Amino acid sequence: MNPVLTVRQLGKSYGGRAVLDGVDLVVEEGEIACLIGPSGAGKSTILRCLNFLETPDRGEITFGGERLCSEDGNLFQISPRRQLQAARARMPMVFQHFNLFSHRTVLENVMEGPCVVQGRPREEARMMASAHLDRVGMLGFAQHYPDRLSGGQKQRVAIARALAMSPALILFDEPTSALDPALVREVESVMRDLSRDGLTMIVVSHDMRLVRSIASTVHFCAEGRIAASGPAGQMLGSQAPLSMRVFLEAVSDLAGQE
Ligand SMILES: Nc1ncnc2c1ncn2[C@@H]1O[C@H](COP(=O)(O)OP(=O)(O)OP(=O)(O)O)[C@@H](O)[C@H]1O
Numbered sequence: 001m002n003p004v005l006t007v008r009q010l011g012k013s014y015g016g017r018a019v020l021d022g023v024d025l026v027v028e029e030g031e032i033a034c035l036i037g038p039s040g041a042g043k044s045t046i047l048r049c050l051n052f053l054e055t056p057d058r059g060e061i062t063f064g065g066e067r068l069c070s071e072d073g074n075l076f077q078i079s080p081r082r083q084l085q086a087a088r089a090r091m092p093m094v095f096q097h098f099n100l101f102s103h104r105t106v107l108e109n110v111m112e113g114p115c116v117v118q119g120r121p122r123e124e125a126r127m128m129a130s131a132h133l134d135r136v137g138m139l140g141f142a143q144h145y146p147d148r149l150s151g152g153q154k155q156r157v158a159i160a161r162a163l164a165m166s167p168a169l170i171l172f173d174e175p176t177s178a179l180d181p182a183l184v185r186e187v188e189s190v191m192r193d194l195s196r197d198g199l200t201m202i203v204v205s206h207d208m209r210l211v212r213s214i215a216s217t218v219h220f221c222a223e224g225r226i227a228a229s230g231p232a233g234q235m236l237g238s239q240a241p242l243s244m245r246v247f248l249e250a251v252s253d254l255a256g257q258e
Pocket residue numbers: 014019037038039040041042043044045046
């Protein structure tokens with residue numbers, strides 16, 4: 001298999017406090033890597049460091065064969081801005097709160113990346129955007145503005161916007177946590193379709209139903225590290241490491257109390 005992404009000893013501190021403390025992660029082509037773990041473990045910070053929304057302090061990230069940051073002895077080096085921007089475009093992020101442009105139509109939202117970031121002609125971008133909206137079942141809403149859409153529909157548009165960047169990898173940060181339970185399924189179903197199509201994804205989620213339905217690998221995060229990793233069947237089943245089983249029991253206890 002081909003790793004799309006390799007992360008070694010990634011570190012990030014805020015105000016002298018280490019939030020990421022040596023994260024190691026390898027994601028293969030076609031893998032759906034789900035990051036789970038307690039609140040504050042650093043899961044979102046890992047995603048934000050991967051596409052340089054936050055700047056890591058140390059470690060190595062290799063994406064699509066390109067070294068984006070590296071460490072040589074005590075010297076930590078980050079690639080030039082242009083290279084990071086190009087990498088970010090091929091590793092778009094889908095956010096919990098959608099982050100759509102409210103003053104642009106659905107179609108314009110999806111065209112934005114191909115036009116502005118990739119410099120594609122408008123007509124080509126329009127055709128691509130329409131195809132991606134169709135893929136997530138939102139073509140019929142192309143001329144609507146985001147405020148007319150449900151949360152599930154907004155998230156599907158956000159996914160189409162990520163697809164429009166011809167991504168090598170999509171990062172999902174809690175994609176269903178801002179949705180009413182009834183709307184979670186439509187987003188879950190789109191993500192499952194993408195996984196069947198072989199798209200590589202990293203998904204941070206507390207939604208264990210989503211994780212169980214799409215994960216190929218599960219990475220358990222605790223205290224700024226990935227404490228355990230493995231195939232989803234193993235990590236979510238009776239063979240899970242103890243720390244992971246304790247977490248899963250706590251999560252299902254919470255769900256049982258709701
Ligand atoms: N910009 C920031 N400045 C200071 N501290 C931050 C910043 N971003 C995150 N943190 C801290 O880093 C820690 C990890 O945050 P992060 O959001 O990555 O955790 P998480 O595992 O995704 O948590 P959750 O599951 O609750 O979203 C938290 O203690 C958080 O308060």
